[in-house]
Amino acid sequence: MAKESTPSPTLVGDIPIVDFSKFLHGDEEQKRTVAKQIDRAFRETGFVYLIGHGIGPDRVSEAFKWSNKFFALPTSIKMLAPHPPGGSHHRGYSGLGQEKISQELYSKSAISKAREVADVKESFESGNINDPMQPNLWVPESHIPGFRGFMESFFWDCSSLIHTLLSTLSIALDVPTPGLSPTHAQSLFQLRLLHYPSLPSRLLRTNAKTRINAHSDFGTLTLLFQDSVGGLEIQDPDPAKKGVWRTVPPVKDAVLVNVGDLMARWSNGRWRSTMHRVGAPPRQRGGAGGRDEEEEEMCEPRYSIPFFATADMDTVIDALPGCWDDEHPKLYEPVTAWEYVQMRMAALYE
């Protein structure tokens, strides 16, 4: 019998581009192939590009159009839906420098220190309209008619892709029916719009400023739509090259999917929750007619749209059945999704 082999998808850097339409529309064997390709990507880098993922390019470009429009509003209008203080109600608008991603969970002084180099970004968060704990916060409709309606419907596009992906991952891990999707039944997810304004590239290259500091995501899965500017980097997965950062360029019509800390724990370390950050975009070509010495190189603004998924809050995240045995003992203490997310969010805001 021929040895089973999984076709290798195209790689961008270390990250494969997987055609997810083969899962959405394929037969059982094609579904299994896609599941294996994603499993491999999650084991190697924790990141995968998906094309043919079912969220049409028109929908994605409309989302970016709304994001541009929102961030172009005067600050006084955006501040009509301010992000509440603290990290437990993660909705609404955060202005420049308000949120500083921190990997450090416990030490107040470490959080303050990290905030000395502020992330130069602004963000707008919304979530499931049925989430009683974190109601959405919108600026009055008259200031941006249609924004709320679009964001509420785009939420469901992304949510549906997450649930399909959970089915894919259940195949990869042989999680018995009904698989992992019901553990996310409440879809308590978060849709984030991010805008990194233009600033002198020098500030990013010298680490005087960051766009988003190095961090791992803390939910189960993240979808990331990025514009064509670039600047996303992941830490080299090889522990011997810990300080090395690899660029993750935008791929047309692809959504990036990455593993968050909860999924890494749940898979008992089989899948990686990889540190990532946003720095300076790749150098722009040439200068404008020799003016570069006088004029500082400014980097282009960047827009991105991450969508964070997490399991229902009472789900106990303990190594999944196929992910541990005598040779691979459990690496982490069980934790509920709620406990873990609260711990991480408390470190986001002072």
Ligand SMILES: O=C(O)CCC(=O)C(=O)O
């Ligand atoms: O802007 C990006 O591409 C990255 C955003 C990100 O990593 C995050 O919000 O967690």
Ligand SMILES: [Fe+2]
């Ligand atoms: Fe992230």
